[in-house]
Amino acid sequence: MAVCSALQDDEVNELERSMSFVRLEPNDALVEEGEPRRRVYTLTSGMLRLSLALPDGRRQITGFLMPGDYLGLADDETYAQTAEAVMPSGLCSFSVRDMDRLTERFPRLRDRLHLMTRTALRQARETQMILGRLAPSEKVASFLLSLSARAVAHSRPASPVQLPMTRTDIADYLGLTIETVSRTFTKLKTQGLIRLPDPHSVEILDKERLATVAGITIN
Amino acid sequence: MAVCSALQDDEVNELERSMSFVRLEPNDALVEEGEPRRRVYTLTSGMLRLSLALPDGRRQITGFLMPGDYLGLADDETYAQTAEAVMPSGLCSFSVRDMDRLTERFPRLRDRLHLMTRTALRQARETQMILGRLAPSEKVASFLLSLSARAVAHSRPASPVQLPMTRTDIADYLGLTIETVSRTFTKLKTQGLIRLPDPHSVEILDKERLATVAGITIN
DNA sequence: CGTATAATTGAGGCGAGTCAAATGCCGTGG
DNA sequence: CCACGGCATTTGACTCGCCTCAATTATACG
Numbered sequence: 001m002a003v004c005s006a007l008q009d010d011e012v013n014e015l016e017r018s019m020s021f022v023r024l025e026p027n028d029a030l031v032e033e034g035e036p037r038r039r040v041y042t043l044t045s046g047m048l049r050l051s052l053a054l055p056d057g058r059r060q061i062t063g064f065l066m067p068g069d070y071l072g073l074a075d076d077e078t079y080a081q082t083a084e085a086v087m088p089s090g091l092c093s094f095s096v097r098d099m100d101r102l103t104e105r106f107p108r109l110r111d112r113l114h115l116m117t118r119t120a121l122r123q124a125r126e127t128q129m130i131l132g133r134l135a136p137s138e139k140v141a142s143f144l145l146s147l148s149a150r151a152v153a154h155s156r157p158a159s160p161v162q163l164p165m166t167r168t169d170i171a172d173y174l175g176l177t178i179e180t181v182s183r184t185f186t187k188l189k190t191q192g193l194i195r196l197p198d199p200h201s202v203e204i205l206d207k208e209r210l211a212t213v214a215g216i217t218i219n
Numbered sequence: 220m221a222v223c224s225a226l227q228d229d230e231v232n233e234l235e236r237s238m239s240f241v242r243l244e245p246n247d248a249l250v251e252e253g254e255p256r257r258r259v260y261t262l263t264s265g266m267l268r269l270s271l272a273l274p275d276g277r278r279q280i281t282g283f284l285m286p287g288d289y290l291g292l293a294d295d296e297t298y299a300q301t302a303e304a305v306m307p308s309g310l311c312s313f314s315v316r317d318m319d320r321l322t323e324r325f326p327r328l329r330d331r332l333h334l335m336t337r338t339a340l341r342q343a344r345e346t347q348m349i350l351g352r353l354a355p356s357e358k359v360a361s362f363l364l365s366l367s368a369r370a371v372a373h374s375r376p377a378s379p380v381q382l383p384m385t386r387t388d389i390a391d392y393l394g395l396t397i398e399t400v401s402r403t404f405t406k407l408k409t410q411g412l413i414r415l416p417d418p419h420s421v422e423i424l425d426k427e428r429l430a431t432v433a434g435i436t437i438n
Numbered sequence: 439c440g441t442a443t444a445a446t447t448g449a450g451g452c453g454a455g456t457c458a459a460a461t462g463c464c465g466t467g468g
Numbered sequence: 469c470c471a472c473g474g475c476a477t478t479t480g481a482c483t484c485g486c487c488t489c490a491a492t493t494a495t496a497c498g
Contacts, residue, residue: 052348060348074340117336121293124343129271129279131350132394175351182446215273401478
């Protein structure tokens, strides 16, 4: 578990004593925006989506959590966003009180969480660029490359990329409609940059050109 | 200075000893994206814009800093974004080394910085919603209300709101073009929601309806 | 195998972007 | 003080691409 990588063995043992497990089925909500924050979590398997909602139902997905990611970095008294399972997922959970006590006793754990928060902030700002300034093809291309890179970080193949989330999720993440997402996939396929064996797998055929489309000049 | 509000008087004295001052004229760059991060800053007067740039020149402004805001929350080895002055500005500056030493000695300072980072992360995610899911009028309306609220937090009037940044800055912050920003101001003026005594002042005539346009049902 | 849901594809409209021109503002220098 | 020039802002005309609405096809699940 990633938060533990900053700890020594005996410290990990201590941490594990106040820990409990959660399993989620697809679309199960773990926490809801506005709810009092009583527990924090680390994802051990599966995938979660984090989202904000407007009164009229519009939704923005702010990110997808993958194993090792921590839930609750940004939150204070209440959860700032909703977290739901994209696929069957497992999590470790701690009470906020226990976690506060642990971070106080283990500075390395506290530093690790601060580091993760800063990384999340940089990612959020990269996402602002994607949402505000990239064209649909660029958005989708950079999304695929980002998922591929994260898969590699989890010792999974860079291609084919698994897309456990729906087109609606992708659209709500990239600020597009599902139709535009779908058409963009088709376009990338037609251009020979990707293959779509099925709607939840994307094989990257030409990473270089895909990176060019993403607006990120690689190498 | 806001980072100091967590400290006692003798601690503030200590902090002040390793401090230096910077003055910036409009459009002066303080730090550039990618540059090694040697110093951190707190803004004491004026306004800064934080931005990311693409190779082709497109730009996304990720936020505007106002007095009391800290520069360097998200950054690690290098600055993750460019910071430039929007108007004449003054800053206090510390070497990263000094600051690290100080946060180690004064836990309240470290906690305060962590808290500010988490707040910035929540704001960045709110901004993702604005960029991805709001219509132009909603973007501009929420931008005006946000500036107004921040002005109040600095003991300045809620209206008229001062807009020291250019239309280009606003467009690059909201993911629009300058023409659309300008037309949206004109539309809000025509609807009687705001007045534009000059391009850098906005008088809010009907906060309620402006909030409705922003998609945020207030009260 | 049948049904519900998700994804794709198609047709058409509208609104934000693009290109271009006019106006307004401000600092500079005559 | 006024004239000029550069820049920011506003406004106009038009295009194009994304969204909307609708229908079809594919997929997943019981």
